[in-house]
Amino acid sequence: MDTGTHVVMGVALGGLATLDPIVSGSPTMTQAVMLGAIIGSQAPDFDTVLKLKNNATYLRHHRGVTHSIPAWFIWPTLITIVLTLTIPNVNVLHLWLWTFLAVFLHVFVDIFNAYGTKAFAPIKDKWIALGVINIFDIFIFITHIIGIILWRFGTDPGWTFLAMYAVITCYYIWRVRAQRAVYRYVKSLHPDATHIFTSPTYRWNSWHIVVRTKDEMYVAKMKNGTLEYFETYPFETIPDLQIIKDARKDPNLSAFLSFSPAYRWEVTEESHGYTVKFVDLRYRSKGHYPFIAIVRLNSEHEILSSYTGWIFNNETLKRKLEVAI
Structure with missing residues (x-):
């Protein structure tokens, strides 16, 4: 997801954490967990600094090691250490757990867009990109903003964001089902396809499609249930030139x-x-x-x-x- 969405997700998790009596029972813990959630929701993308070196380094490593299984545990540990050194009298375990949830949720939602992550490295060192959610999804972003506004006007943050995440969970299920329906339809038209790549757009009813068979590659768009072809190319493996x-x-x-x-x-x-x-x-x-x-x-x-x-x-x-x- 984009940086803005990860920020509001961090705020929402900080609000959700007030359901934890260890967090809500202490203003110090509430502050520490909010900081941990916001920083944790950004931490896996700290590798964006690689852009300062060059695009090749950024492209090869972005969403790689910083999203991997070891990083799920390294990020919350580092963040918790820093916060416990700067904020006294915090419950280290609960701070770590909520920060871990922020990091894990960041990695988890990134799997659903077309860019993907190496979330299961080093066990499975390959990109996982489900192509279900656009890198910026207006529904997810606005839903978080509404939750934050409701909190600002006095609703209980824990229950507000719990209800919000229930809605977003249903939204993800719907988008997965929609993507699978597109995949099955394209597969029915190209039963010989070896790969079908779907990329969601800003519009729910529109998808970018690339179909690869043993002989050809098709570039198309699925909109309102209709597949529109743009170009067809011969599938040519990289030659030994x-x-x-x-x-x-x-x-x-x-x-x-x-x-x-x-x-x-x-x-x-x-x-x-x-x-x-x-x-x-x-x-x-x-x-x-x-x-x-x-x-x-x-x-x-x-x-x-x-x-x-x-x-x-x-x-x-x-x-x-x-x-x-």
Whole structure:
């Protein structure tokens, strides 16, 4: 989910924690648990600082180790240690448990969007992305805001947020059922599909779809129960070409391939030598595929420049590649 949603989730968990008599019975504990819940709801995304280094490092590691099983326990432990050193007379166990819940809930909800996480690493070192909830879901966000407003106007925070989470749980169940219905319908049209990728949009009745068979890849949109096809491409595995082998040594392309399960590639010969380009088919926007990886090499296959990330026009891409030189 986005940062704003994780913030309001932290506040909501801090309110929910007042159902715990150890928390509600002490103003100090109430304050400490609220801080623990808010910080814990953000902690798994502290790896966002990797963007300061470069996109390749961020793409390869974001939602990786910081969302893994060991991190479920490391984050609440670190946060609890810091809070107990700064706030005296707190119940360490209950503070840790509520902070752990905040961290775990962050990781859990991230599984449901199309980006996903490595939530079960190191036991299962692969991305888990269910493609059910948009990275920013207006219903989930607004529901939290309503709960916070009701708390502000005097309702009991514990019962208010317990009821709110009951509603959100029903919402998740509905979205899972809706996604499964889309999947089954697409599968009925493509029984030979080896992979079907669904990406939710801001609209509940609209889904981005990529279908992969042994021979072809289909890019489509499901809206109001109707499947609209945009493009069809031959499914081509990455060939054993020396130019691509050399391009894959570049960290930007390597990071892209570690993340993207549905892509197209092309090699073009240009004045500087060669350009190797990969595009992620899951993120079609206004007729374009803005999430890309591109590597420029000279005639001796030496890497001149590269980039991976979101590009919405050629001028931006040109500037990125010039900066990379």
